[in-house]
Amino acid sequence: MKDIKNRKSDKPRIGITIGDYNGIGPEVIVKVLQDKRITNICTPVVYGSGRILTKYKRILGIEEFTYHQYNNNSYLHDQKINVVNCWTEVQELEPGKITDEAGKCAYLSIARASEDLNTNTIDAVVTAPINKANIQSEDFKHAGHTEYYQENHADGGDTLMTLCAGDLRVGVVTGHIPLKDVSAAITKEVVTSKLKVLINSLKKDFGITKPKVAVMGLNPHAGEDGLLGDEEINVIGPVVKEFKKRGNLVFGPFPADGFFGTMAFKNYDGVLCMYHDQGLIPFKLHAFESGVNYTAGLTIVRTSPDHGTAYNIAGKGVADETSFREALMQAVDIVKVRDGEITNMIRPNAKQLLQDRKDQIKVQKTLKPGEGEEEFDLSELEAGERKEAQVTKQQKMLENKAKNQQQGGGRFDRRPNQNKEHWKPRKNHQDRPPFPNKSEGAPTEEKNND
Numbered sequence: 001m002k003d004i005k006n007r008k009s010d011k012p013r014i015g016i017t018i019g020d021y022n023g024i025g026p027e028v029i030v031k032v033l034q035d036k037r038i039t040n041i042c043t044p045v046v047y048g049s050g051r052i053l054t055k056y057k058r059i060l061g062i063e064e065f066t067y068h069q070y071n072n073n074s075y076l077h078d079q080k081i082n083v084v085n086c087w088t089e090v091q092e093l094e095p096g097k098i099t100d101e102a103g104k105c106a107y108l109s110i111a112r113a114s115e116d117l118n119t120n121t122i123d124a125v126v127t128a129p130i131n132k133a134n135i136q137s138e139d140f141k142h143a144g145h146t147e148y149y150q151e152n153h154a155d156g157g158d159t160l161m162t163l164c165a166g167d168l169r170v171g172v173v174t175g176h177i178p179l180k181d182v183s184a185a186i187t188k189e190v191v192t193s194k195l196k197v198l199i200n201s202l203k204k205d206f207g208i209t210k211p212k213v214a215v216m217g218l219n220p221h222a223g224e225d226g227l228l229g230d231e232e233i234n235v236i237g238p239v240v241k242e243f244k245k246r247g248n249l250v251f252g253p254f255p256a257d258g259f260f261g262t263m264a265f266k267n268y269d270g271v272l273c274m275y276h277d278q279g280l281i282p283f284k285l286h287a288f289e290s291g292v293n294y295t296a297g298l299t300i301v302r303t304s305p306d307h308g309t310a311y312n313i314a315g316k317g318v319a320d321e322t323s324f325r326e327a328l329m330q331a332v333d334i335v336k337v338r339d340g341e342i343t344n345m346i347r348p349n350a351k352q353l354l355q356d357r358k359d360q361i362k363v364q365k366t367l368k369p370g371e372g373e374e375e376f377d378l379s380e381l382e383a384g385e386r387k388e389a390q391v392t393k394q395q396k397m398l399e400n401k402a403k404n405q406q407q408g409g410g411r412f413d414r415r416p417n418q419n420k421e422h423w424k425p426r427k428n429h430q431d432r433p434p435f436p437n438k439s440e441g442a443p444t445e446e447k448n449n450d
């Protein structure tokens with residue numbers, strides 16, 4: 001971890017940018033941070049506004065969530081949730097509306113977190129979703145976060161938008177550009193550079209010593225031997241060959257439809273797609289609920305949930321926070337893998353564990369003092385019962401799958417990953433509880449100044 005002045009713990013400090021406050025960003029932030037155990041795994045530092053978070057607390061009817069607000073961050077508290085106020089004006093919340101003010105504030109939040117990344121005040125950043133249009137200004141002229149971080153935190157190197165869920169990691173050679181420009185952007189230099197970023201990140205950030213990577217073609221049927229396009233023959237194929245020659249486990253180019261349709265990605269540590277929707281559509285079909293967007297290649301660690309502002313549901317309290325929680329967990333994991341503190345990342349579904357904990361608390365309330373105490377030993381839940389939680393999770397998934405098939409499906413019900421083999425831990429994965437022992441401390445005190 002970075003050498004942070006005044007750090008009073010060995011937990012990573014994770015910055016969280018608030019995104020567009022009229023989208024679902026603040027809601028998923030509050031929903032995730034309200035779990036007190038979060039401060040056992042990291043020190044969250046939200047860049048935004050305490051007032052906005054308090055308003056969302058009220059909308060959501062959440063009482064428990066407490067945090068410390070600062071106008072500057074010289075006294076970040078390593079046992080509490082910190083909120084750094086990035087603007088002083090009182091902003092009107094208009095959930096679901098695209099406003100210039102929300103765009104400006106989204107930028108202020110990102111800029112402040114960037115300063116803190118540069119001064120080593122935080123170890124990583126998790127970005128809540130922005131609206132790519134209203135954030136545009138003299139200060140922010142980027143198609144999205146990925147491009148902003150590439151310009152500001154890559155030390156001149158290349159980066160790769162990479163969507164991650166469990167062992168599935170999908171990078172895209174071309175990101176936020178019009179489809180009509182994709183073919184011209186697929187050059188040997190660009191594909192080579194992106195493939196290098198993917199392989200290096202799989203090693204450095206995910207702890208995979210010898211990563212196996214699949215590369216997709218650009219055209220239907222990977223060009224069908226030149227009949228349907230020649231990028232595979234002239235560009236992608238030769239790059240794959242070159243990497244193989246140098247001893248890398250790189251394969252392809254594969255026709256993307258069949259590759260994803262047959263879940264051939266189970267056999268690879270990473271997949272390189274040629275354009276945004278080629279990778280993101282199958283990825284989101286597979287793991288929209290829990291997917292994480294990771295910018296590989298940066299000098300710092302930046303993750304985000306895989307969804308956008310979701311204006312259509314903003315302020316209604318129905319946003320699913322799983323993806324944001326996973327983004328936070330993945331940022332912690334990557335900081336630790338980069339540090340050599342853990343060798344690889346595998347943990348049970350975080351939401352399941354939190355649900356287990358909530359269920360336990362419900363049971364606890366019905367018990368007499370002293371009764372059933374051992375049931376609330378977190379370390380037992382986290383370490384000893386993890387396998388059981390996995391089994392229960394699999395059973396639940398099977399039941400849900402059967403139910404969904406009968407009912408004709410719902411929003412997150414078509415994920416084919418539910419019983420996939422590759423979700424089983426690999427041998428070299430470090431079995432690590434997601435939440436350390438509660439004795440490390442959790443916030444008890446509220447100090448909201450508004």
Ligand SMILES: NC(=O)C1=CN([C@@H]2O[C@H](COP(=O)(O)OP(=O)(O)OC[C@H]3O[C@@H](n4cnc5c(N)ncnc54)[C@H](O)[C@@H]3O)[C@@H](O)[C@H]2O)C=CC1
Pocket residue numbers: 024128129130131132133145293304305306307308309310311312313318319320321323
């Ligand atoms: N990293 C970022 O900052 C990203 C920003 N965006 C931006 O977000 C805006 C909206 O983009 P869309 O394409 O509409 O994608 P979106 O992800 O915001 O919404 C797509 C659909 O998924 C639903 N949805 C999304 N997240 C959900 C959640 N957590 N729980 C329940 N339902 C959820 C929405 O209600 C909507 O029906 C755009 O301005 C886009 O540029 C989009 C993706 C990433």
Ligand SMILES: NCC(=O)COP(=O)(O)O
Pocket residue numbers: 143144145146147280293304
């Ligand atoms: N759909 C992915 C996406 O839009 C990522 O945006 P950003 O993280 O670059 O802002």
